[in-house]
Amino acid sequence: MLVLSRRVGESIVIGDGADKVTVTVLEVRGDVVRVGIDAPRSVRVHRAELLEQLADTNATAASPSQDAVASLKDALRNRG
Amino acid sequence: MHADDGVDLPVIELAHPMPGFPDEERFALVRLDEDGVLMGFRSLSREDLQFVVVPPGPFYPDYTPELDDETVAELGIDTAEDVLVLLVVHAGDSLAATTVNLRAPIVINRATRRAAQVILEDPDLPLDAPLVA
Numbered sequence: 001m002l003v004l005s006r007r008v009g010e011s012i013v014i015g016d017g018a019d020k021v022t023v024t025v026l027e028v029r030g031d032v033v034r035v036g037i038d039a040p041r042s043v044r045v046h047r048a049e050l051l052e053q054l055a056d057t058n059a060t061a062a063s064p065s066q067d068a069v070a071s072l073k074d075a076l077r078n079r080g
Numbered sequence: 081m082h083a084d085d086g087v088d089l090p091v092i093e094l095a096h097p098m099p100g101f102p103d104e105e106r107f108a109l110v111r112l113d114e115d116g117v118l119m120g121f122r123s124l125s126r127e128d129l130q131f132v133v134v135p136p137g138p139f140y141p142d143y144t145p146e147l148d149d150e151t152v153a154e155l156g157i158d159t160a161e162d163v164l165v166l167l168v169v170h171a172g173d174s175l176a177a178t179t180v181n182l183r184a185p186i187v188i189n190r191a192t193r194r195a196a197q198v199i200l201e202d203p204d205l206p207l208d209a210p211l212v213a
Contacts, residue, residue, distance in 0.1 A: 041150045044096070046199060054184050054199065055100030057170070057207045061181070062101075063130050064171040072132070073113050075175035079212065 019043070091124065092188060095154045095196040099184075104129065107195070109166075109188070119166065121186060133166035133186060139211055140167075145185060151198050155189040162191040169211060179208040 011024040027034040112118040123129035136143040167180040188195040
């Protein structure tokens with residue numbers, strides 16, 4: 001991992017040309033660092049923990065047993 | 081959205097993979113019940129992989145996620161009528177324990193058959209909302 005020290009107002013640039021992503025340190029307060037991210041629209045930017053949560057949620061939802069699907073089907077039908 | 085929007089689509093290509101499933105690019109949408117409410121979003125490369133999905137309408141009638149320009153471009157969406165929004169279901173032990181992911185619906189462009197699991201901006205949308213309140 002590349003480790004860089006930056007002050008408030010300073011940036012790092014990842015990639016180059018039209019694909020470059022610029023990350024700027026906006027504010028440091030206690031243990032909270034606010035960063036601004038300037039990226040092309042094709043680059044999706046997400047908080048890492050949200051992606052992890054979503055991966056977990058997807059893994060939990062994936063491939064329910066036939067029994068679970070059947071009982072869900074019944075429950076929804078009975079609900080009208 | 082009406083339940084009869086649950087048409088079968090044989091080959092759907094993901095614009096980017098679902099988090100946690102980096103290798104799955106192609107899926108099919110199949111009906112799992114007569115009403116077209118419960119559907120299976122089935123991987124075409126891994127036979128055992130299926131997500132149960134539902135249209136939000138019957139469960140969350142007010143759910144109208146706003147798609148950002150990037151998603152619209154990525155899926156090649158021309159008109160709202162082509163868009164099919166589906167919620168990923170986690171089938172619990174009972175109906176009461178069954179949840180849906182409102183934060184990251186699967187959005188399908190029926191015209192191009194391109195799709196993506198779209199992460200919505202609204203942080204108040206839960207990943208595990210009860211399917212029925």
